[in-house]
Amino acid sequence: MTTLTTPAVARSREDLSGLLAGRRSRRSPSDRHQSGPVVLVPTMGALHEGHATLMRAARERAGAHGVVVVSIFVNPLQFGAGEDLDRYPRTFDADLEVAAREGVDVVFAPVVADLYPDGVPHEHGASDAVTVQPGHLADILEGAIRPGHFRGVLTVVAKLFGLVRPDVAIFGEKDYQQLVLIRRMVSDLCMGIEIVGAPTDREPDGLARSSRNRFLDEEQRRQAVTLSRVLFAAREAGAEFGLDVAMDEGRAELRDAHGVDLDYFTILSPELTELPAAVPPGTEARALIAARIGSNRLIDNLPITLGPTASAGGTADNTGVS
Numbered sequence: 001m002t003t004l005t006t007p008a009v010a011r012s013r014e015d016l017s018g019l020l021a022g023r024r025s026r027r028s029p030s031d032r033h034q035s036g037p038v039v040l041v042p043t044m045g046a047l048h049e050g051h052a053t054l055m056r057a058a059r060e061r062a063g064a065h066g067v068v069v070v071s072i073f074v075n076p077l078q079f080g081a082g083e084d085l086d087r088y089p090r091t092f093d094a095d096l097e098v099a100a101r102e103g104v105d106v107v108f109a110p111v112v113a114d115l116y117p118d119g120v121p122h123e124h125g126a127s128d129a130v131t132v133q134p135g136h137l138a139d140i141l142e143g144a145i146r147p148g149h150f151r152g153v154l155t156v157v158a159k160l161f162g163l164v165r166p167d168v169a170i171f172g173e174k175d176y177q178q179l180v181l182i183r184r185m186v187s188d189l190c191m192g193i194e195i196v197g198a199p200t201d202r203e204p205d206g207l208a209r210s211s212r213n214r215f216l217d218e219e220q221r222r223q224a225v226t227l228s229r230v231l232f233a234a235r236e237a238g239a240e241f242g243l244d245v246a247m248d249e250g251r252a253e254l255r256d257a258h259g260v261d262l263d264y265f266t267i268l269s270p271e272l273t274e275l276p277a278a279v280p281p282g283t284e285a286r287a288l289i290a291a292r293i294g295s296n297r298l299i300d301n302l303p304i305t306l307g308p309t310a311s312a313g314g315t316a317d318n319t320g321v322s
């Protein structure tokens with residue numbers, strides 16, 4: 001029988017610094033060889049198997065002597081007015097079980113006032129708070145639909161980095177634009193933290209696991225698989241026939257779908273810039289999709305290697321139907 005050790009739970013920043021202090025003092029240069037890295041997995045809770053893959057990667061990276069910290073915090077600053085902040089699932093006891101199963105050392109689950117002692121600095125409210133302003137990459141895709149979202153994400157991630165001071169932080173590729181922006185923040189603000197991107201974990205039929213999937217009813221669950229179908233169809237066609245055909249095949253999947261209200265389907269460079277008009281065979285790209293199914297908004301993406309007859313069409317051609 002496997003014995004599970006419940007992670008230490010820090011409910012405030014003071015708890016966290018207490019829990020991490022002992023470990024940090026042991027990380028002196030003289031005995032660094034005996035200690036491993038501090039590895040952080042930031043989450044909003046409602047943990048599922050996708051999160052578990054991140055924790056497993058963290059445990060492996062930290063080794064027996066390192067520390068795995070999982071943060072659970074539903075960050076109000078990244079939710080816009082009318083979004084699903086209030087109904088976002090909160091399942092703390094079940095989350096602790098997942099963390100225990102994956103060998104997490106510390107769960108950091110602060111309250112809102114702990115991370116925002118002067119209140120949540122929403123754009124529309126007066127505030128002296130310093131927040132992280134992302135570049136223009138935050139204005140496209142998710143940022144176009146959710147203005148201010150990435151300012152909220154980067155601000156809270158910067159706070160988590162400041163509190164946990166990890167050597168490594170692991171994020172899912174499922175939130176691909178988020179991952180790109182976090183890498184950019186760490187680089188531009190010289191944070192000196194290694195950012196690891198973990199592949200998207202999927203249901204057997206291809207649907208990307210997501211905390212919000214639990215809100216899908218049976219019919220919506222059937223419709224939700226359209227997102228990954230579009231991406232896999234685009235990937236297969238793109239590998240053989242290039243970008244334009246990849247877009248066509250993705251769009252064809254969308255035409256046959258019901259109940260899927262598309263926000264975007266596009267293929268961009270891995271850095272989320274437009275692809276040039278002609279790309280050489282073997283060019284790496286990223287297909288990205290977002291859609292609403294009922295009142296649920298889902299996102300997904302997939303890496304694509306464009307094939308020998310690839311020819312890029314720029315924004316006009318590789319922007320999806322809506």
Ligand SMILES: Nc1ncnc2c1ncn2[C@@H]1O[C@H](COP(=O)(O)OP(=O)(O)OP(=O)(O)O)[C@@H](O)[C@H]1O
Pocket residue numbers: 042043044045050051053054170171172173174175198199200201202208209210211212213
């Ligand atoms: N299916 C997945 N595979 C790998 N990583 C994932 C998966 N789903 C989420 N993650 C990653 O887990 C981290 C925490 O994400 P979060 O708590 O928002 O979960 P989520 O399932 O993405 O929820 P949401 O429904 O809000 O999109 C992020 O880095 C995210 O990219």
Ligand SMILES: CC(C)(CO)[C@@H](O)C(=O)[O-]
Pocket residue numbers: 042043044073075078153156157175178
């Ligand atoms: C990175 C994150 C934990 C910041 O709140 C969140 O955006 C998420 O769970 O992907």
Ligand code: BAL
Pocket residue numbers: 044078079175
């Ligand atoms: N994982 C993305 C968090 C959000 O939708 O706000």
